[in-house]
Amino acid sequence: MHESILVYKGFRWLKLSVAMVAVAVLAYAVHRPEVGPPNGGTTLGYVLGVWGLGLILWLAWFGIRKRRYGVGKQNLEDWLSAHIYLGLGLIVVATLHTGFQFGWNVHTLAYVLMIAVILSGVFGVAAYARYPDLITENRRGMTQREMLSQIAEIDAKARELSVDLGDNIHNEVMRAAEALAFGGSAWRLLRGREPDCPAARAMRRVGEMAMDLPKADAEKGHQLLELLARKVQSVERVRRDLSHKAMMDVWLYFHVPLTFALIAALTAHVVSVFFYW
Amino acid sequence: MAEHFKVAIIGSGPGGMSAAGRAAQNGVAHVLLEKTDHLSDTIYKYQKGKLVMATPDVLPLRSPMDFAMGIREDVLGIWDRQAAELKINVRFNAEATKIAKGDKGFTLTINGKETIAADAVVLAIGLQGNLRKLGVPGSDNHPRVQYQVDDPDEYSDETIVVVGAGDAAIENAVALAKQNKVIIVNRSGEFARAKQGNLDLISKSLDKGVLDCMYNSAPVKVENLSGDRMKLTLKTAEGEALVECDRIIARLGALAPRAFVESCGIQFPSKDPTALPELSPTYESNVKGLYVIGALAGYPLIKQAMNQGYEVIEFIQGNKVKPADEPILERKFAALLDRYTVDELLHAIQKTIPVFSGLTVLQLREVLLGSExxxxxxxxxxxxxxxxxxxxxxxxxxxxxxxxxxxxxNERVPLGPGEFFGEMGLISGRRRSATVAATRPSVLIETARREMIKLIKSVPQVRAAVDKAAIERQIRTYLAPNLSATYMAEVMSTAKLRPFKAGETVFNEGDPADGIYLIRNGSCTVSQRLAGREVVVNYVPAGNYVGEMALVRDRPRAATVKAAINTETVWVEAAHFRMLMDHMPELRHEVEKRIGAMIMQDEEISARPETGSLIEALVKEGAKEAADMLLIDESLCIRCDNCEKACAETHGGISRLDREAGPTFASIHVPTSCRHCAHPHCMPNCPADAIHKSKDGEVFIDEKCIGCGNCERDCPYGVIHMAYAADEKPGLLSWMLFGLGYGPGEDKAAALGEHHGAKLAVKCDLCKDIEGGAACVRACPTGAAIRVRPDEFFSLITKAGP
Structure with a gap:
């Protein structure tokens, strides 16, 4: 219907980011360090370092800006678009700052953390592009609450129907209703499927047991099976929905803590460079 | 020798009681006659706990008795106490059965026996003492045929027939239906007389089957059955119908007790049963010394009646009192008072301004009170x-x-003294269609929408004057700005107003083209039959016209046009429209441009009929009357609810928007959020006049809200809800470190309880007080949330496609 964050304002921030990268690369190409190979301690190294540090702090500010409601002239969309493209550009700026010197030290740790933050962000962008449509498609116009109450309704009907179909079937239906749970571990949430789903199990078992129902109860058996099959569909839909949402959220559990770790490592990096180098 | 008083006041309602209070205060020998055993019977008979309104707000109260909005019991309690304190000489169970004028004043007969004498009489009997009765055989004095309900909860497990279709009948029927089987009997085929809130209430209740309704039915007779049961015979469209019931409650309104009033010598201006006596500015009737105040004088509001009670005593004492609203008018007209007194000014206004000339002085005062x-x-x-x-x-x-x-x-139409403007915005509820600026030093009277609508509805001359000018200006604004007076007169000779109800067809595909329709309020959908199915191809809001294509191309109508909501159009005859086009090349140019766009649009829609379904769905969801609609593109929405959080954070902790709720069409989601309607459904029934529309179109609720819940009920889109005010938010650190209060963006509504005072209505105000606009849209990180105006609506949807 309108622009996504990636194409926002005719790729304004992509263009700016590319320009930024181009300037950095060009400077790196023409710069001849006074002594030794290119590194963070040269004039250009300092420039790129301050540049990168400024970018990192500005990018981290997004977390606060996002929660400052009703202030500022820019839309949050504008900020996010800039956050993404300038964040990607940061890879080049920071890498050039290192002069490709890596080692087992706090400096490289800061670099690695930065790359991890950016990669988790890339995952986030991909998730934001992929899952919104999947959620809409999967939900078929229902809210999560509606989906859950639909399952509860099916349970109630199934319970009523199964009362007349013997203890075994009734117990199976009751057990399936009680055992049904969503979520649990992060992995189960993300997976979006449950190989041993109580609803599916009950459907299979009731299907087997219903074959032996007396002829008079056969139709009730069919109806029950129909309900249980519908329940399986609904349950799967809820699981998929939860998984979609989890996929859109999960990367933030890396992106944000890693950002804090990055800022800590950067502090160590800067302090050690200036005081102990 | 009969007891003699300076003034006898008949009826102890707000007017009579206030008059007696003033008489007592001034030491005037008086008597207050009340036919029941308590004061103010009309209000006494209100449903228990009913909220008594103190409208109009602007009118100051001038009475020895206090009165402010409150529940029935409190209002009555204060009056009883004050009547005692003022030592009002009241006689209960005393009905004046005859008032005779003699040489030395009046002789009043009480309960047909005793007489008293008085120099002057104030008739303050209101209308409620003369309720319209069922008047069918068997109903007179029947103990279970009643005309009011004090407490609906007193009745249970009965079958009750409620007769009537007004507000009282609906309120009673719905309240009684909680514990009883209720059948409401309506003489006509619909409930048209009630106010909007009650219309919605009854239609919802009927839909849910809470109660039954018999339409086009009139009671014929009542017969007793065994026990307390009875049988009501009704005449219906299909013949006679019998209803067995335990109780009949007839709410048929009230009439002036004409026979009694006429027996006192007072004349009525017409035979119409709703007519009221004619009075002098001091409330004196054609019988000298006999005064009429309150509802019987045409002033049904409590505050008006109380003020009149005070004034009438002053008039009887020979004092000149300025009306209670005089200081307000003096303040409003301060700029002119060096040249006029208020009375002269009122006179001059009536003389200069023809729309106001048909009003009585009292009506004019009321209008001016609501004016600047x-x-x-x-x-x-x-x-x-x-x-x-x-x-x-x-x-x-x-x-x-x-x-x-x-x-x-510099291209402008001049208007001089006596003329009016602004009626298009008033009628359409949409944006002003032109800028108006003074060209000479001017004195303008700006009248509030509420007052003007009331006037248009109640005074036919005002309606006629406004309509006539409106038709002409609409033609000028939308078709022919520079049309000469001669041509205009010709066009006007056939042009007329044509209203359409919601869903009504303006014209059908294939009809011959008879003219064009300028939509002056409401909106229309345009649909075509594509592959055997009716597909909406366009949506046309007020301020546009429809029907020009068939005229220009000289073929039958190519599409069906229907009113999406109640819509008023100005119809211009085909021949005159063609004449306009011939004479005005710029109109021809404009029309051709529109037709070109429409042809292309039609082709686009027939290629993608699903776009049409989307338009139709959104029109139904409120686009038909929206000034601004929040839409969410679900293909971009990451469900972070930052929009809701932003709303809560900028509006005292309570979000006015529910992102997840609401329908989705293709990937366009319509969350539960205010549409800012052209004519907001929430506005007319707000007793506190707390809902307003700002200059920029935002509909908002101000601090006058009393929490009655009318607006919540009246909103067809369910976007208003009642909520407790939230606590002040603690600082971020106190929340993070000590867990105090609520964190950023948390919705507090759920955790609030009754100790937060009354629930008040909350709704989206489009962040009108926040620089930068709607916080929800600005806080959307992916740009999924957008606000759309009706004119952008179509292009946006076709561009996107579902």
């Missing part, structure tokens, strides 16, 4: 094009110019 006076200098804008104001302006002195060409402010 402006004195713009040349060049000062009164209002600007695209503003959302909806007041009505009359010119008392000076001259203004309507700037009809947005590109050239």
């Amino acid at each position: 006076v402006h004195t713009p200098q040349p060049g000062d804008a009164v209002f600007r094009r695209n503003e959302f104001t909806n007041t009505f302006f009359t010119i008392f002195e000076g001259e203004v110019g309507i700037e009809i060409n947005p590109d050239d402010p």
Whole structure:
């Protein structure tokens, strides 16, 4: 219907980011360090370092800006678009700052953390592009609450129907209703499927047991099976929905803590460079 | 020798009681006659706990008794106490059965026996003492045929027939249906007389089957059955119908007790049963010394009646009192009072301004109370094009110019004293169509929408004057700005107003083309039959016209046009429209441009009929009357609810928007959030007048809200809800470190309880007080949330496609 964050304002921030990268690369190409190979301690190294540090702090500010409601002239969309493209550009700026010197030290740790933050962000962008449509498609116009109450309704009907179909079937239906749970571990949430789903199990078992129902109860058996099959569909839909949402959220559990770790490592990096180098 | 008083006051309602109080205060020998055993029977008979309103707000109360909005019991309690304190001489169970005028004053007969004498009589009997009765055989004095309900909860497990279709009947029927089986009997085929809130209440209740309704039915007779049962015979469209029931409650309104009033010598101006006696400005009737105040004098509001009670005693004592609203009028007209007194000014206004000339002085005062006076200098804008104001302006002195060409402010139509403007905004509820600025030093009267609508509805001359001017201006604004007076007269000779109800067809595909329709309020959908199915191809809001294509191309109608909501159009005959096009090349150019666009659009829609379904769905969801609609593109929405959080954070902790709720069409989601309707459904029934529309079109609720819940019920889109005010938010650190209060963006509504005072209505105000606009849209990180205006609506959807 309108622009996504990636194409926002005719790729304004992509263009700016590319320009930024181009300037950095060009400077790196023409710069001849006074002594030794290119590194963070040269004039250009300092420039790129301050540049990168400024970018990192500005990018981290997004977390606060996002929660400052009703202030500022820019839309949050504008900020996010800039956050993404300038964040990607940061890879080049920071890498050039290192002069490709890596080692087992706090400096490289800061670099690695930065790359991890950016990669988790890339995952986030991909998730934001992929899952919104999947959620809409999967939900078929229902809210999560509606989906859950639909399952509860099916349970109630199934319970009523199964009362007349013997203890075994009734117990199976009751057990399936009680055992049904969503979520649990992060992995189960993300997976979006449950190989041993109580609803599916009950459907299979009731299907087997219903074959032996007396002829008079056969139709009730069919109806029950129909309900249980519908329940399986609904349950799967809820699981998929939860998984979609989890996929859109999960990367933030890396992106944000890693950002804090990055800022800590950067502090160590800067302090050690200036005081102990 | 009969007891003698200076003044006898008949009826102890608000008016009579206030008069007696003033008489007592002034030491006037008086008697207050009340036929029941308590004061103010009408209010006494209100449903228990009913909220008594103190409208109009602007009118100050002038009475020895206090009165403010409150529940029935409190209001009555205060009056009883004050009547005792003032030592009002009241006689209960005393019905004046005869008032005779003699040489030395009046002789009043009480309960047909005793007589008293009085120099002057104040008749304050109201109308409620004369309720319209069922009047069918078997109903007179039947103990279970009643005309009011004190406490609906007193009745249970009965079958009750409620007769009537007004507000009282609906309120009673719905309240009684909680514990009883209720059948409401309506003489006509619909509930048209009730106010909107009650219409919705009854239609919802009928839909849910809470109660039954018999339409087009009139009671014929009542017969007793065994026990307390009875049988009601009804005449219906299909013949006679019998209903067995335990109780009949008839709420048929009230009439002036004409026989009694006429027996006192008072004349009525007409035979119409709803007619009221004619009175002098001091409330004196044609019988000298006999005064009439309150509802019987045409003033049904409590505050008005109480003020009249005070004034009438002063008049009887020979004192001149200025009406209670005089200081307000003096303040409003301060700029003119060096030349006029208020009375002279009222007279001059009636003389100068024809729309107001048909009003009585009292009506005019009321209108002016709801008005403001402006004195713009040349060049000062009164209002600007695209503003959302909806007041009505009359010119008392000076001259203004309507700037009809947005590109050239010098192209304008002048208006002089006595003329009016602003009626288009008033009628359409949409943006102002032109800027109006003073061209000479002027005196303008700006009348509030509420007052003006009341006037248009109640005074036929005002309606006629406004309509006539409106038709002409609509033609000028939308078709032919520079049309000469001769041509205009010709066009006007056949042009007329044609209203359409929601869903009604304006014209059908294939009909011959008889003219074009300018939509002056409401909106329409345009649909075509594509592959055997009716597909909506366009949506046309007020301020546009439909039907020109068939005229220009000289073929039958190519599409069906239906009113999406109640819509009023100005119809211009085909021949006259063709004449306009022949004479005005710029109109021809404009029309051809529109037709070209429409042809292309039609083809686009027939290629993608699903776009049409989307338009149709959104029109149904409120686009038909929206000034602004929040939409969410679900293909971009990451479900972070930052929009809700932003709303809560900027509006006292309570979100006015529910992102997840609401329907989705293709990937367009319509969350539960205010549409800012052209004519907001929430506004008319707000007793506190707390809902307003701002200059920019935002509909908002101010601090006058009393929490009655009418607006919540009246909103067809369910976007208003009642909530407790939230606590002040603690600082971020106290939340993070000590867990105090609520964190950023948390919705607090759920955790609030009754100790937060009364629940008040909350709704989206489009962040009108926040710089930068709607916080929800600005806080959307992916740009999924957008606000759409009706004119952007179509292009946006076709561009996107579902």
